[in-house]
Amino acid sequence: MALFSFFKAPQNQRYAYKPRFWDPKKEEMEKRLKYLESIRGDSQEAIKQRLSGGFRGKYNVDSSVRSKGVSKSNKRLLMIIVVLLFMSYLIISVYLPQIIAMLD
Numbered sequence: 386m387a388l389f390s391f392f393k394a395p396q397n398q399r400y401a402y403k404p405r406f407w408d409p410k411k412e413e414m415e416k417r418l419k420y421l422e423s424i425r426g427d428s429q430e431a432i433k434q435r436l437s438g439g440f441r442g443k444y445n446v447d448s449s450v451r452s453k454g455v456s457k458s459n460k461r462l463l464m465i466i467v468v469l470l471f472m473s474y475l476i477i478s479v480y481l482p483q484i485i486a487m488l489d
Contacts, residue, residue, distance in 0.1 A: 424434040 420434075424431050
């Protein structure tokens with residue numbers, strides 16, 4: 386490799402566009418207003434939009450509500466497992482010696 390060269394290698398050009406201002410809240414609000422305007426009225430397209438929005442709304446539940454439901458479910462499952470383990474321990478400790486005695 387040469388330490389000194391007569392020709393300069395071209396460098397990559399860089400794209401340096403920087404937007405002046407972008408307001409995501411305003412953009413989201415405009416998107417919601419446009420959606421609300423599209424579902425108003427009695428036209429067939431508006432009815433379709435209302436129905437599809439209702440179906441989509443079931444899946445876009447607040448994450449805190451969903452996480453609370455998941456934690457409740459996990460606690461309930463843990464309690465069921467603990468109760469079943471305790472009951473199986475009692476059954477094994479009480480009836481296993483009788484079953485072994487009957488088999489001998």
